[in-house]
Amino acid sequence: MTPGIRPLVAGNWKMNGTSASLNELRMIGNGFMSGLDAETEALVCVPATLLHQAAEILSRTPVRAGGEDCHPKESGAYTGEISAEMLKDAGASHVIVGHSERREQCGDNDSIVHAKASAAWRAGLVAIICIGEKRAEREAGATLDVLSRQLDGSVPPSATAANTIIAYEPVWAIGTGLTPTAADVAEAHAHIRGKLTALLGDAAARMRILYGGSVKPSNAVELLGVENVDGALVGGASLKAADFLAIAEAYMNMS
């Protein structure tokens, strides 16, 4: 946690969920209506097919709905793509850009992620910019260099604490059940804070830096209690309301 920064617990449903899954979202919304929102902010990023319904369901709760990716352009001949403006129109408040699955599977490099973050701001969305090292990079001792390079390339200079959130997600920890040690998370997040300060100046002090990668109720207290960890980006465990709410409750246990 960082003193003065209200934590954010964000879900990322990835390519999971149909309208039948919206009941989990209702339960997440209801859970935050019963007091959790005093401790944390919450967001669930859902597939574009569910976004309009998700935003409508969550509109009566403190939880917000977000998109999982956007195209850099506002509109045009880009079959199958979705612009930040379309996400905003469907009810999104945030959009994830540069998730490692997009970087690995869809060719999203730092310069594309940079353009997508700018597109998010153009549409009035908060950009959640993801960075993180691969297993081989960690084993080679290159983690901090990789994070610096990704921040240099992906974060536009006009990023502020209001329009940008950074998510540190070690690629090898995503969906694997493996997590870095608390000391490793602390080192990475301190490095990210320092690099952001060098890039953005004062704006970095209050910018949220989330941890993502196999966060679940059983490890949330340890991972989210680390200095400079200002919340979580949760994949698999965000699909079950009980797990997502239990992760958010981890913050209550710390305060």
Ligand SMILES: O=C[C@H](O)COP(=O)(O)O
């Ligand atoms: O965006 C979320 C991350 O990829 C983490 O996914 P996970 O919690 O299933 O490991």
